[in-house]
Amino acid sequence: MSAMDIHQQVPLKNYTTMRLGGSAAYFAEAHTAEDVATLHRTANAQHLPIFVLGGGSNTIVRDEGFAGLIVHIKILGFEVLADDIYSMTIKIGAGENWDKVVERTVVSNLSGIEALSAIPGTAGGAPVQNIGAYGQELADTLVSLEAYDTTTSQIVTLQNADCQFAYRSSIFREAETGRYIITSITLKLSKNLPNPPFYEALQRYFDERKVTIFTQQVVRDAVIDIRRDKLPNPIEFPxxxxxxxxxxxxxxxxxxxxxxxxxxxxxxxxxxxxxxxxxxxxxxxxxxxxxxxxxxxxxxxxxxxxxxxxxxxxxxxxxxxxxxxxxxxxxxxxxxxxxxxx
Ligand SMILES: Cc1cc2nc3c(=O)[nH]c(=O)nc-3n(C[C@H](O)[C@H](O)[C@H](O)COP(=O)(O)OP(=O)(O)OC[C@H]3O[C@@H](n4cnc5c(N)ncnc54)[C@H](O)[C@@H]3O)c2cc1C
CATH class of the missing domain: 3.90.78.10 (UDP-N-acetylenolpyruvoylglucosamine reductase, C-terminal domain)
Known part of the structure; x- marks a missing residue:
């Protein structure tokens, strides 16, 4: 990672969906776990604080901006670790677009995250507040994740229980804010079809339309349709x-x-x-x-x-x-x- 890859005075409103607030003194992309380690060392050497940014869909920037280094996570990857008749276990790069991940698993007839369709942001941002919607939350399917531990400068694996998941909460948001830079997440998804009864608003949607055959795609399409009305597209309405x-x-x-x-x-x-x-x-x-x-x-x-x-x-x-x-x-x-x- 050369110093050339570190940009200066980058307006953060361009990287957050609320589109307000000041600039970052330094800003760099991490495409691999090794980039994360290098950027952490560089920032440490300059005594600069680090802030990790994914899709910026759950981050509010203050007017004074950030006097440290923003590490923009761009780590890609989608790897099948295990596959049997009941389930598939997949390791996903933290920089992958979350909804593209959901789409890909739904097309493969896998269940477990279809109700988390159309949530903006990255796969690595998803565990931070244990994203949830329409009766599913990430904690239901996350097996483990890999992260760079800024206190020990090591890559560590955290199991689901280590993450202390709760309603819109985890160790990353609460007890250990800023300590871990998530580089990948591993999910175990089921090969069973989604089963009713569904979360209230979703079930009502199906009942009104007399839908009785449920596939992952049917659930995903319904969630996208319901959300379209209730959640404004950040591109048009920050x-x-x-x-x-x-x-x-x-x-x-x-x-x-x-x-x-x-x-x-x-x-x-x-x-x-x-x-x-x-x-x-x-x-x-x-x-x-x-x-x-x-x-x-x-x-x-x-x-x-x-x-x-x-x-x-x-x-x-x-x-x-x-x-x-x-x-x-x-x-x-x-x-x-x-x-x-x-
Ligand atoms: C229109 C809209 C609808 C939404 N709907 C939902 C919803 O239904 N349910 C829900 O739960 N949320 C929802 N959200 C919130 C948001 O999309 C999620 O919280 C998402 O997971 C944030 O991911 P991100 O990559 O954008 O995170 P960012 O905003 O980039 O970061 C959020 C926090 O996570 C940290 N972080 C990000 N990536 C990493 C990483 N790799 N390692 C360590 N820390 C990291 C950041 O430092 C920051 O503190 C919605 C947001 C919008 C704009």
Whole structure:
């Protein structure tokens, strides 16, 4: 890796789907795990912090930008490690486009990630928040992953259990932020057909259309169709998908909420707590469809903030504060941002 491959003062709005914020002092692409190691050594020698970027679909850049080295992951690869009558195990390069990976597995009649269709970003970005949609999450099929460990400068293999996956969470987002640079992921996918009943919105879609034969492709097409309406294409409308995580509340909080709002939607989780759709909470504040500080609250899905004409991160932060305060003021429920900040 020569110094020529390291670019300077690169505007990060061109590499993130929210399309705002400042520049990176240094920026380089990593095409192999060896490139990752070399870039890490180079940054260390200059005492520069590193930030790993995949598709930039879950990253918000502040106006001051980043005074370190961005490592843009471009590692490709799609390798079958095991194949039997029940399943196939595949190792995927971290820089592969996630939806292309899903498409490829669906065409091969493999089940397990078809409901994760049309999620932007890279395969290496997927474990970071344990991507989830329509009843599937990455943790269901991920066997292990390979990563460059910046504390030991070694390539390590982490098993599923090591990743501490939870709802939109993992070791990469929480306990060990920034420590591991994921270079590949390994998934074990089933050769069985997808089975009903499906996740509520998906099942409703099938019922309305009287669909009774389910293949991976049928599920993928349905998910793409449902998402088209609810999630604006970031190329036309810059956004980072769900801008807030769903709220998780205790039993007693749900009790209080239902007393005042008997129609409040809630989903019981396996740990006895309840998930409340934050889109619903925001909707009740009356912000849906409005523009706050140049950020539009999507009129079809209040969880999504679109960069309509924000002048920078400061506008986004002001809009976020108004929304968080309004939800807290009405429900006494704190809501949390989903995309990570650089
Ligand atoms: C329109 C839209 C719809 C979306 N829908 C969903 C959805 O349904 N479900 C869902 O869960 N998410 C969704 N998202 C969020 C986002 O697409 C996912 O979180 C995606 O996995 C992010 O991948 P990325 O490569 O773009 O990550 P980036 O934004 O590049 O990075 C996100 C974080 O992961 C880290 N990271 C990225 N790559 C690596 C790597 N190789 N090694 C270590 N760390 C890394 C970064 O440092 C950063 O902290 C949506 C986003 C958009 C714009």
């Amino acid at each position: 956004n980072a998908g769900s801008f807030f995580k769903n709220a998780i509340i205790e039993d007693w909080q749900l009790h209080d909420l239902k007393k005042q709002y008997p129609d409040a939607p809630s989903y019981e989780m396996s740990d006895g707590r309840f998930k409340i759709p934050t889109g619903w909470l925001i909707e009740q504040t009356g912000f849906k469809g409005q523009v706050l500080h140049g950020m539009r609250i999507h009129d079809k899905n209040a969880l999504v903030l679109i960069n309509h004409e924000a002048t920078g991160y400061a506008d986004l932060a002001a809009a976020r504060q108004e929304i968080v305060d309004a939800v807290y003021g009405k429900f006494r429920i704190p809501i949390e941002q989903e995309p990570l900040e650089l």
